[in-house]
Amino acid sequence: MLLRHTPKEISERKALMINPAKTCQPIGAMYAALGIHGCLPHSHGSQGCCAYHRSTLTRHYKEPISAATSSFTEGASVFGGQANLLQAIENIFTVYEPDVIAVHTTCLSETIGDDIKQIRDKAEKQNLVPPGKHVIYCNTPSYVGSHVTGFSNMVKGMTELAQSTGKKSGKVNVIPGWVEPADMEEIKRLSALVGVDITLFPDTSGVLNGPMSGEFKMFPEGGVTIKELKAAGDAAGTLALGEWCSADAARNLDTKCKVPCKVLDMPFGLAATDRFVDALRTIAGVSVPEEVTRERGQLVDLISDMHQYLYHKKVALYGDPDQLIAMTEFLVSLDMLPVHIVTGTPGGKFERIIKKITAGLPCEVNVKASSDMFLLHQWIKNEPVDLIMGNTYGKYIARDEDIPFVRWGFPILDRVGHQYFPTVAYKGGLRLLEKVLNALLDRKDRDDPEQRFELVL
Numbered sequence: 001m002l003l004r005h006t007p008k009e010i011s012e013r014k015a016l017m018i019n020p021a022k023t024c025q026p027i028g029a030m031y032a033a034l035g036i037h038g039c040l041p042h043s044h045g046s047q048g049c050c051a052y053h054r055s056t057l058t059r060h061y062k063e064p065i066s067a068a069t070s071s072f073t074e075g076a077s078v079f080g081g082q083a084n085l086l087q088a089i090e091n092i093f094t095v096y097e098p099d100v101i102a103v104h105t106t107c108l109s110e111t112i113g114d115d116i117k118q119i120r121d122k123a124e125k126q127n128l129v130p131p132g133k134h135v136i137y138c139n140t141p142s143y144v145g146s147h148v149t150g151f152s153n154m155v156k157g158m159t160e161l162a163q164s165t166g167k168k169s170g171k172v173n174v175i176p177g178w179v180e181p182a183d184m185e186e187i188k189r190l191s192a193l194v195g196v197d198i199t200l201f202p203d204t205s206g207v208l209n210g211p212m213s214g215e216f217k218m219f220p221e222g223g224v225t226i227k228e229l230k231a232a233g234d235a236a237g238t239l240a241l242g243e244w245c246s247a248d249a250a251r252n253l254d255t256k257c258k259v260p261c262k263v264l265d266m267p268f269g270l271a272a273t274d275r276f277v278d279a280l281r282t283i284a285g286v287s288v289p290e291e292v293t294r295e296r297g298q299l300v301d302l303i304s305d306m307h308q309y310l311y312h313k314k315v316a317l318y319g320d321p322d323q324l325i326a327m328t329e330f331l332v333s334l335d336m337l338p339v340h341i342v343t344g345t346p347g348g349k350f351e352r353i354i355k356k357i358t359a360g361l362p363c364e365v366n367v368k369a370s371s372d373m374f375l376l377h378q379w380i381k382n383e384p385v386d387l388i389m390g391n392t393y394g395k396y397i398a399r400d401e402d403i404p405f406v407r408w409g410f411p412i413l414d415r416v417g418h419q420y421f422p423t424v425a426y427k428g429g430l431r432l433l434e435k436v437l438n439a440l441l442d443r444k445d446r447d448d449p450e451q452r453f454e455l456v457l
């Protein structure tokens with residue numbers, strides 16, 4: 001009974017969050033920055049913030065996360081951190097030799113009001129940025145938004161590197177949103193199968209799921225290169241996967257370099273993947289290849305085979321808006337009932353979209369943005385569910401209420417697999433479905449009376 005104090009009665013709360021379903025903005029900015037090859041993320045604030053952001057990413061990816069910090073002490077906290085950042089830029093380029101430093105702010109430097117663009121420009125004027133190297137930045141005040149906002153802000157910061165030569169390259173930019181390195185690999189594989197030459201950014205595949213080589217590399221092989229980011233301004237178009245994570249960057253690229261963009265849902269589940277494949281197919285001007293149709297058919301087959309175990313099972317979901325929208329649509333398409341849905345990220349639009357997706361369900365659906373795990377737990381106490389899906393933090397509710405639990409989302413601190421096995425696209429849909437079915441069938445095996453304990457499905 002880890003959360004034994006959560007009461008069933010729900011009372012109105014305006015100023016208090018308990019176990020928010022989100023984490024802080026710079027974590028998202030740091031994760032996005034790691035998707036650029038040769039990039040060192042830099043946290044403009046105190047060492048404590050940077051240590052927390054690095055450790056959260058390390059615990060999720062089981063990889064060491066390198067990042068620098070402006071190391072604010074009392075002086076910088078009062079008078080501003082310009083001197084610290086200028087010194088840091090000089091030191092980092094001298095000692096670690098990255099291609100790019102990606103600076104994000106913290107609550108502290110935002111409250112002081114440090115102007116990062118002005119400091120970056122000053123560093124360039126003082127020749128602290130070597131020729132051919134770059135400093136990009138974004139503002140990530142963590143008292144607004146969430147880690148999703150920070151991710152989006154850093155990806156938008158990347159688009160400032162894009163240049164338009166006036167000659168289209170024929171490539172397509174794909175902004176994948178906050179998905180796992182394995183998902184990024186899968187998006188690249190699927191795009192290649194359809195026959196579309198894409199630039200994926202950010203791209204953490206090969207950075208946070210690389211092999212053990214026995215040799216330390218400050219900057220792993222993976223990641224989108226600076227050259228590719230610059231050329232993104234000449235692309236034929238941009239597909240932005242997820243309104244919250246990717247749309248701002250795509251629109252900025254459109255404004256800056258006249259690269260038209262289309263915002264799609266993240267390709268989790270059947271219908272969202274269909275829309276992604278259709279967008280790729282349309283851009284390439286080709287028919288969907290047989291191999292892709294085959295992968296889709298396998299997912300449809302598994303759904304049909306196991307539908308009776310999924311039918312009208314109630315699910316509680318929590319996590320980030322882009323993921324939740326696609327997952328809710330997937331669960332509804334499986335005839336499951338996502339009845340409680342919470343995100344810590346702000347967005348009235350999120351609630352409206354979820355209401356629309358779940359409109360035809362034969363039950364009430366609770367949905368709330370800017371919310372917390374405490375409310376989710378209360379909803380579950382009032383209307384129990386068959387399954388909980390979300391990041392590691394849901395295990396406390398799952399244990400207290402004795403409900404099957406599928407880990408999916410960020411962060412997953414106590415399991416592995418998310419780095420290596422995708423959950424996007426048709427292949428990823430198979431894995432998602434396997435995880436959901438295993439959780440439900442394990443419970444069935446545990447609870448069934450002996451006469452119904454069955455080997456055959």
Ligand code: SF4
Nearest residue numbers: 024049052106107142
């Ligand atoms: S002070 Fe702000 S930026 Fe730093 S760890 Fe806390 S919420 Fe995140």
